[in-house]
Amino acid sequence: YSGGFGTDLMLKDLGLAxxxxxxxxxxxxxxxxxxxxxxxxxxxxxxxxxxxxIIKLYRQEN
Known part of the structure; x- marks a missing residue:
C-alpha cells in the first residue's frame, strides 16, 4: 500500500468536492x-x- 495516490491526497480531494x-x-x-x-x-x-x-479498516489481520 505504499506509493500511489496517498490517503491524505484523497482526503484533500474529498474535502474539495x-x-x-x-x-x-x-x-x-x-x-x-x-x-x-x-x-x-x-x-x-x-x-x-x-x-x-483503507481496506485495512475492515480487514481482520490474523
Whole structure:
C-alpha cells in the first residue's frame, strides 16, 4: 500500500468536492461518509499510504 495516490491526497480531494457541493447546495451523503472514513484512517497515522489501504479498516489481520 505504499506509493500511489496517498490517503491524505484523497482526503484533500474529498474535502474539495464536499465544499463544491455545499456551494451549489447539493447533498453528498456518501461523499461525506467517505471523507469521515479517510479522516479517521489518516488520523491513525496512515496518511502517506495509498488510498486503497483503507481496506485495512475492515480487514481482520490474523
Amino acid at each position: 464536499s465544499e463544491a457541493a455545499k456551494q451549489v447546495r447539493q447533498p453528498v451523503i456518501l461523499g461525506a461518509l467517505a471523507q469521515q472514513l479517510y479522516q479517521a484512517f489518516s488520523m491513525q497515522g496512515n496518511g502517506t499510504l495509498d488510498f486503497s489501504a
